Amino acid sequence: MRVHELIDILSDQPPDTEVEIAIVAPVDPDKEDITVDRFFVDGVLPWQDAEDDEDSEHPGELTVWLVGGEEPDVNAFLDAIEQPDA
Numbered sequence: 001m002r003v004h005e006l007i008d009i010l011s012d013q014p015p016d017t018e019v020e021i022a023i024v025a026p027v028d029p030d031k032e033d034i035t036v037d038r039f040f041v042d043g044v045l046p047w048q049d050a051e052d053d054e055d056s057e058h059p060g061e062l063t064v065w066l067v068g069g070e071e072p073d074v075n076a077f078l079d080a081i082e083q084p085d086a
Contacts (some may be wrong), residue, residue, distance in 0.1 A: 019038075019040075020068070022038050041067070042069070044064055047064070048062050
């Protein structure tokens with residue numbers, strides 16, 4: 001999804017509406033059950049892979065991650081990416 005597409009979708013919503021990330025995944029590949037994990041968006045992180053992905057439709061392109069999850073996990077993730085390369 002492109003940023004302009006997300007903006008278009010969100011512009012139709014009331015401005016005080018809460019935004020969540022919903023991750024949908026199969027519980028068991030042999031069954032039709034699914035699970036949905038819902039998280040608040042805690043931040044936005046511009047990201048560019050160090051290596052171009054040959055399978056990417058747009059290699060080397062900037063990506064924006066909507067970051068969410070359990071607070072300790074998000075904090076650990078943000079701390080880890082802020083560390084300078086050793």
